[in-house]
Amino acid sequence: MSQAAHAIAPPQSSPQSAARNGPPPWRAAARRAAYGIAGLIIFIGIWKAALIWEWAPRGTLPDPFALPGTLAQEWQSGRLLPAIGSSLVHYFWGLALGTALGFGVGLAAATLPRFDLMQAYLARILRPIPPLAWVVFAIAWFKVSHAGAAFVIAIGVFWVNYFATYSAVRNVDPRYYELARAFGHGGYLARAFSVTLPAIAPGALSGVRTGIGQAWMTLIAAELLGVPGMGQEMNAAAGVGAYDAVVVYMLIISLVYTICDLAFSAVESKVLQWRP
Amino acid sequence: MASVIEFSKLSYQHPGAAAPVIQGLSLQIEAGSFVAVVGGSGVGKSTLLRAAAGLTEPTSGDVRFQAQPRPGRRTRAVVFQDSRLMPWRTVGGNVGYGLEGLGLDREEKSQRIASALQLTDMADYGRRWPHQLSGGQAQRVGIARALAVKPDLLLMDEPFSAVDAITRRNLQQELIRVWQASGAAVLFVTHDIEEAVFLADKVVVLGGHPANIVGSYDIGLPRPRDRGAAAFAAQVAAIAHTLEHH
Numbered sequence: 342m343s344q345a346a347h348a349i350a351p352p353q354s355s356p357q358s359a360a361r362n363g364p365p366p367w368r369a370a371a372r373r374a375a376y377g378i379a380g381l382i383i384f385i386g387i388w389k390a391a392l393i394w395e396w397a398p399r400g401t402l403p404d405p406f407a408l409p410g411t412l413a414q415e416w417q418s419g420r421l422l423p424a425i426g427s428s429l430v431h432y433f434w435g436l437a438l439g440t441a442l443g444f445g446v447g448l449a450a451a452t453l454p455r456f457d458l459m460q461a462y463l464a465r466i467l468r469p470i471p472p473l474a475w476v477v478f479a480i481a482w483f484k485v486s487h488a489g490a491a492f493v494i495a496i497g498v499f500w501v502n503y504f505a506t507y508s509a510v511r512n513v514d515p516r517y518y519e520l521a522r523a524f525g526h527g528g529y530l531a532r533a534f535s536v537t538l539p540a541i542a543p544g545a546l547s548g549v550r551t552g553i554g555q556a557w558m559t560l561i562a563a564e565l566l567g568v569p570g571m572g573q574e575m576n577a578a579a580g581v582g583a584y585d586a587v588v589v590y591m592l593i594i595s596l597v598y599t600i601c602d603l604a605f606s607a608v609e610s611k612v613l614q615w616r617p
Numbered sequence: 618m619a620s621v622i623e624f625s626k627l628s629y630q631h632p633g634a635a636a637p638v639i640q641g642l643s644l645q646i647e648a649g650s651f652v653a654v655v656g657g658s659g660v661g662k663s664t665l666l667r668a669a670a671g672l673t674e675p676t677s678g679d680v681r682f683q684a685q686p687r688p689g690r691r692t693r694a695v696v697f698q699d700s701r702l703m704p705w706r707t708v709g710g711n712v713g714y715g716l717e718g719l720g721l722d723r724e725e726k727s728q729r730i731a732s733a734l735q736l737t738d739m740a741d742y743g744r745r746w747p748h749q750l751s752g753g754q755a756q757r758v759g760i761a762r763a764l765a766v767k768p769d770l771l772l773m774d775e776p777f778s779a780v781d782a783i784t785r786r787n788l789q790q791e792l793i794r795v796w797q798a799s800g801a802a803v804l805f806v807t808h809d810i811e812e813a814v815f816l817a818d819k820v821v822v823l824g825g826h827p828a829n830i831v832g833s834y835d836i837g838l839p840r841p842r843d844r845g846a847a848a849f850a851a852q853v854a855a856i857a858h859t860l861e862h863h
Contacts, residue, residue, distance in 0.1 A: 516701055523670055523695040524715035524766070531718070539705040615705045617748040 403585030408592070411585040420574060425593065428560060428570035430487050435494025436556045440549055442495070443502025450503075451510035452529075452537065464503070472497035472559050476566050490560065490568040497559040498552040505548020509541035543616065546609050553605055557598045619683060620645040621692075621770045621802045622669060626678035628827075629664050637676065638664050640827040646770065646802050648684075653805045653813035655856065656823030662806040665823070666774050669804055670695045684769035689719050693770040694763035698778060700755035702747040708758050709734070709743035715766040733765035734758075736795055753784035760792070764799055771796070773805045777812070789815055793840065810856050814849060815842050820856055824863030832859035 385405050392402050403411070415421040450457045450464075475493050483489035517536045521527060526535050564572020571590050578586035624644045630637035638661040646652050656662050667673040668680050670693060684692045694715060702711045712730045721729070734740045737757040747755060756776055763771055777785045789812060796803055807813050813820045814836055822832035834856060838848055 516697075516699070517703065519672060520695075520697070520701050520703070520714075522672060524762075525691060525718055526714070535714070535717070536703075539703070542705070615707075615746050615748075617746075 400582060401584055403588050407585055408589060412589050415586055415589055421593075424569075424571045424574045424590075425597070427487070428564065428572070429597070431490035431494060431563070431568070431570060432556055432560050434487070434491035435560065436498055436552060438491065439495035439498025439556065440502050440552055443499040443548070443552070444506050444545060446499075447503040447506030448510060448537075448541075451507045452533070468500055473562055473566070476563055479563070480567065485568055490563050490570065493563045493568075494556045494559045498556050501552040501555050502545070502548045505551065506541065506545045509544025509548075510537060512544065513537060513540040543613055546612065550602070550605055550609065553601055554598070557594070557601070561594060619648050621648050621682070621684045622646050622804075623681045623683060624665070624668070624678070625681065627665070627668060627675050627680065628677045629661065629668065629673065630676045637827040639823075640829060641678070642829050643678075644821065644830065646804055648769065649800055649802055651796060651803045651805065651816060651818045653807060653817035653820045654823060655807055655810055655813045655820060655860065656828065657860070658808060660823045661828040662808075662823055663774055666695075666772050666804060666806050669693065669770070670772050689721055689725070689767070691715060691719070691766040691768055693772060694766050694768040696756075696759050696763045696771065696773040696776045698775045700747075700752070700759040702750075702755055702758055702762075704747050706747075707743065708739065708745050708747065708750070711747065711758055712743075712762045712765050714762060719766070729765050729767075733761040736764060736798060737761040738791065751784075752780045753788060756780060756788060757791075760795065764795065764801075767799070768801050771799070771801045771803045773803060775807055776805075778807070778809070785812075790841070792816065810853050810860070811844065814838075814852050814856065815844060822856060822859050822863075824860060831863040832856065 388402075388405050391397060392404060396402075412421075446460070450460050472493050475496050476489075479489035479492045483492060513536065517540060518532060521532050521536050526532060560570070561572040561575075564570040565576050567573065571594060575587050575590045578584070578590070622645070624642055627642045628637050628640045638659075642665070644652075644665075654662050654665060664673060668675050671680075672695075682692055686692055702708075703714070706714070709727075709730050712733050713726055716726050716729055730743065731740070734743055737760050739754065739757050739761060742750070742754065742758070747758070750758065756779075759776065777788050780788065793816065803817075805813070805816060810820075817836055820834045820836060821830055822834075823829070824831040834852065836852060838846070838852065843849060
């Protein structure tokens with residue numbers, strides 16, 4: 342299919358075939374960029390209008406054009422980088438721990454019938470508890486520390502990976518296990534390494550990716566509740582009415598998440614290059 | 618001639634089923650020979666093949682393997698109806714699957730993979746991914762994977778039923794060449810009588826409820842066989858007649 346589509350796709354430089362088959366790729370990209378930027382400009386325009394006509398309570402809406410200055414200020418105050426650093430520490434520990442445990446427990450539950458039965462009710466009871474409800478215990482057990490924040494994040498990430506892995510294993514085509522037996526790989530470990538792990542890679546990795554997003558959401562929420570990091574800085578800034586600083590932190594949160602997600606999808610497409 | 622496998626008084630009943638699928642079936646396959654099993658659907662052809670592959674335990678009777686295990690080889694290998702290539706391995710990786718755990722070093726392994734791909738005319742495809750292959754090519758790789766382990770018995774479960782008619786004829790012709798080069802015995806299950814007569818030294822007809830062997834034909838036609846010959850048509854007609862009356 343893809344080869345055939347490639348064969349009839351027009352060469353990029355030929356204007357004739359471009360007219361027949363739609364615009365060349367660079368034009369589509371330029372168009373996408375133009376519309377995207379237009380959307381941003383309109384958004385900032387509405388924002389500015391809201392500021393001028395005071396649609397929001399006075400003093401709660403920062404000026405979008407003042408934000409670069411605020412960013413520079415936050416940077417110079419020496420609070421920005423430590424806050425980002427602190428958040429990243431929580432993030433990576435929570436993410437790593439939650440991913441590893443969620444994957445491991447999900448894999449064990451899906452492949453070991455007795456363990457599956459033993460954990461079924463427990464998972465049903467614990468699963469609906471929102472990770473943020475654990476903040477109480479995080480603070481009680483770990484005080485206000487990195488470990489506490491990582492703990493809360495890990496809980497959310499754990500469930501995402503647990504369910505992704507569990508259902509990926511359940512969806513492995515049993516014909517591959519039959520193949521494994523027919524070619525001398527019928528033992529638990531041989532099956533696990535030659536069939537289960539590669540077959541669940543797409544499902545498990547998409548769980549990891551969801552976890553990357555989920556961890557970030559949980560992280561900021563946990564920090565808003567008192568753990569040091571960007572969330573706490575936002576809270577502090579809001580407390581003194583510095584809403585421009587709040588927005589700066591929000592944008593940095595967005596940026597860091599985007600970088601993490603891009604890095605992961607690069608790894609993912611490398612690992613899953615066998616997919617059509 | 619020595620036999621590679623011997624089914625004796627084989628019966629199989631699906632768990633919970635009222636009646637057995639196969640009852641009291643006995644069959645010997647001689648080393649290096651090509652045996653085709655024909656029969657309608659649900660008659661237990663695949664069960665017989667799965668029992669030979671060790672994928673199904675017979676309810677009673679037994680399957681005796683006469684071939685001696687030899688280092689670096691497996692006594693039997695299976696070609697499935699769907700090519701069943703692992704999409705996460707390259708073509709070469711798929712062909713090497715059965716070689717893992719045989720104690721071969723890297724050099725020997727890639728040698729065996731290369732010659733199996735060579736034999737099935739897929740030498741240039743070792744680095745491709747399965748999704749880049751056509752149905753017929755995937756089936757060739759499936760055959761290469763089975764041949765790579767140098768089996769004494771090659772078990773083939775309707776391997777050409779999912780490819781188009783022209784590709785099927787090609788693959789049938791090539792299978793003869795590959796089989797003769799490998800020296801393995803073949804147990805080939807099919808519902809296509811013409812295919813069975815074209816390929817096999819011996820055609821075994823399964824029929825009845827529960828199933829058993831209702832006819833066995835030694836095909837003496839010289840190879841390469843001519844589907845247009847009167848003797849070919851007569852042989853096909855005789856087998857069809859047996860099938861229809863059971």
